[in-house]
Amino acid sequence: xxxxxxxxxxxxxxxxxxxxxxxxxxxxxxxxxxxxxxxxxxxxxxxxxxxxxxxxxxxxxxxxxxxxxxxxxxxxxxxxxxxxxxxxxxxxxxxxxxxxxxxxxxxxxxxxxxxxxxxxxxxxxxxxxxxxxxxxxxxxxxxxxxxxxxxxxxxxxxxxxxxxxxxxxxxxxxxxxxxxxxxxxxxxxxxxxxxxxxxxxxxxxxxxxxxxxxxxxxxxxxxxxxxxxxxxxxxxxxxxxxxxxxxxxxxxxxxxxxxxxxxxxxxxxxxxxxxxxxxxxxxxxxxxxxxxxxxxxxxxxxxxxx
Amino acid sequence: xxxxxxxxxxxxxxxxxxxxxxxxxxxxxxxxxxxxxxxxxxxxxxxxxxxxxxxxxxxxxxxxxxxxxxxxxxxxxxxxxxxxxxxxxxxxxxxxxxxxxxxxxxxxxxxxxxxxxxxxxxxxxxxxxxxxxxxxxxxxxxxxxxxxxxxxxxxxxxxxxxxxxxxxxxxxxxxxxxxxxxxxxxxxxxxxxxxxxxxxxxxxxxxxxxxxxxxxxxxxxxxxxxxxxxxxxxxxxxxxxxxxxxxxxxxxxxxxxxxxxxxxxxxxxxxxxx
Ligand SMILES: Nc1ncnc2c1ncn2[C@@H]1O[C@H](COP(=O)(O)OP(=O)(O)OP(=O)(O)O)[C@@H](O)[C@H]1O
Ligand SMILES: [Mg+2]
Numbered sequence: 265x266x267x268x269x270x271x272x273x274x275x276x277x278x279x280x281x282x283x284x285x286x287x288x289x290x291x292x293x294x295x296x297x298x299x300x301x302x303x304x305x306x307x308x309x310x311x312x313x314x315x316x317x318x319x320x321x322x323x324x325x326x327x328x329x330x331x332x333x334x335x336x337x338x339x340x341x342x343x344x345x346x347x348x349x350x351x352x353x354x355x356x357x358x359x360x361x362x363x364x365x366x367x368x369x370x371x372x373x374x375x376x377x378x379x380x381x382x383x384x385x386x387x388x389x390x391x392x393x394x395x396x397x398x399x400x401x402x403x404x405x406x407x408x409x410x411x412x413x414x415x416x417x418x419x420x421x422x423x424x425x426x427x428x429x430x431x432x433x434x435x436x437x438x439x440x441x442x443x444x445x446x447x448x449x450x451x452x453x454x455x456x457x458x459x460x461x462x463x464x465x466x467x468x469x470x471x472x473x474x475x476x477x478x479x480x481x482x483x484x485x486x487x488x489x490x491x492x493x494x495x496x497x498x499x500x501x502x503x504x505x506x507x508x509x510x511x512x513x514x515x516x517x518x519x520x521x522x523x524x525x526x527x528x529x530x531x532x533x534x535x536x537x538x539x540x541x542x543x544x545x546x547x548x549x550x551x552x553x554x555x556x557x558x559x560x561x562x563x564x565x566x567x568x569x570x
Numbered sequence: 571x572x573x574x575x576x577x578x579x580x581x582x583x584x585x586x587x588x589x590x591x592x593x594x595x596x597x598x599x600x601x602x603x604x605x606x607x608x609x610x611x612x613x614x615x616x617x618x619x620x621x622x623x624x625x626x627x628x629x630x631x632x633x634x635x636x637x638x639x640x641x642x643x644x645x646x647x648x649x650x651x652x653x654x655x656x657x658x659x660x661x662x663x664x665x666x667x668x669x670x671x672x673x674x675x676x677x678x679x680x681x682x683x684x685x686x687x688x689x690x691x692x693x694x695x696x697x698x699x700x701x702x703x704x705x706x707x708x709x710x711x712x713x714x715x716x717x718x719x720x721x722x723x724x725x726x727x728x729x730x731x732x733x734x735x736x737x738x739x740x741x742x743x744x745x746x747x748x749x750x751x752x753x754x755x756x757x758x759x760x761x762x763x764x765x766x767x768x769x770x771x772x773x774x775x776x777x778x779x780x781x782x783x784x785x786x787x788x789x790x791x792x793x794x795x796x797x798x799x800x801x802x803x804x805x806x807x808x809x810x811x812x813x814x815x816x817x818x819x820x821x822x823x824x825x826x827x828x829x830x831x832x833x834x835x836x837x838x839x840x841x842x843x844x
Contacts, residue, residue: 309844313685314843329688335685336584343685347685351603351604351673357682363593363594363597364590364591364686365590366584367580367584370579371579408580409580
């Protein structure tokens, strides 16, 4: 369980994280989604106490991370930047990490096997490929058999096999009742792994929804209707669950009504239609619309306060 | 995903303790080839130069007290000659200290270290304890054997370990070198870059003493004895040099430098983002 309350981080005059409040629950995979520079990695560094928040608090399993006597059992993390000494072998890296908690060679060999690094475990980590480096980082994250697993862009540099392996691993960890928090800037990736989404843009919280809910909203069909009698048509279609927007004269974007219903009602009222097209937004488009709006919103507020 | 974890292999008592953090730092130390190479180089240079200077002094035409060759001991007496490798060896062991701390920042390892031990200060203290312990374990016999070897080379001109102040100077040399390693580690942690820390080491140990000696005499006499290298010289020589502190005062000043630098490194470690 991770609980962030009004978490903020300022670097100079750049507000990298802006009053984030969210809870990451156990038993599911929570995707932490946002475009480049949204503040995902900064938030994760604050969760681990590597960067101090400028405001707000974040707790891991009920306590500030630094207050835990057994931090490796509480949360295992893979950070964005490599966090391994290039001159040390993978096994020695894990042995030194585990030694801080009295975790020994047996567990180290176990996680090495789990991530598939057995053959290269004695080699210098500096010579590792991007994908091998990610696997070593994941081995380090799992070393303490932690209640929370937090991975920053884990699929970076992995081949399709590796990506499939990560997906299975994350699902398995969540199924064991762990809290799994994974960042990505790709909606398509999260759509295949996550159960819940926390979406950020420019350091602000944009959405905190289940994937199912996000999908339902995103795939809500919009029907584009063109008619010379647009005003009359708008009155005809209006209703509690219906949203109608019109960009240009004679054009309506209707959501909440199926195409057939719109056509039938227009015919019954004797209104002329020049176009009736259903368009379905993809998850990726929904995500991009959401984050684009955030950017514009941030720009507007900055302008007002100046 | 049937075996993401096998709880049997993670002991139930898995948590941070002081000795465990020290053990982790020991594993880090011994698993880096660069640490072992720098330590070996310190030993070899100290020993080879000590024997070399002793052989130079043993040459009959050289009178004790003759100015030493460049890079050599401050004076060519039997003690100073046999321990004369200290000037170069200190730079090697300081480099070892710098690599241990600044190297973690350069590679990003520091984030792993601090995430595992988020209270942070145990990481740096354990690292310094391991560095000091290993250095002393290796350097005490090195310095002692080099002294004895040097005196053997000097033959009749040689002095004995039992002579007044000699044992203190010999042990002091090993302690000084280990202390300079700690000084390098503190600077590496403070400055976080290998190049910056190495530059500061050279400045503090070599450049500043040179610059101070160019100041007006009243100034240089007031400052010079308190510099780390000269404070060390006070307890690595037999004493009686009017330009140096007494051996006891020198040791106190040297330890003061180390405490100040390590303290500053700890404060910065606790306050700054990693
Ligand atoms: N140490 C730092 N000093 C100054 N600015 C920083 C620092 N770390 C991050 N930033 C800034 O904070 C903002 C958020 O960065 P962050 O790395 O957290 O984003 P992100 O969501 O992880 O992006 P990406 O998807 O590219 O990894 C960026 O504008 C970045 O330039
Ligand atoms: Mg990032």
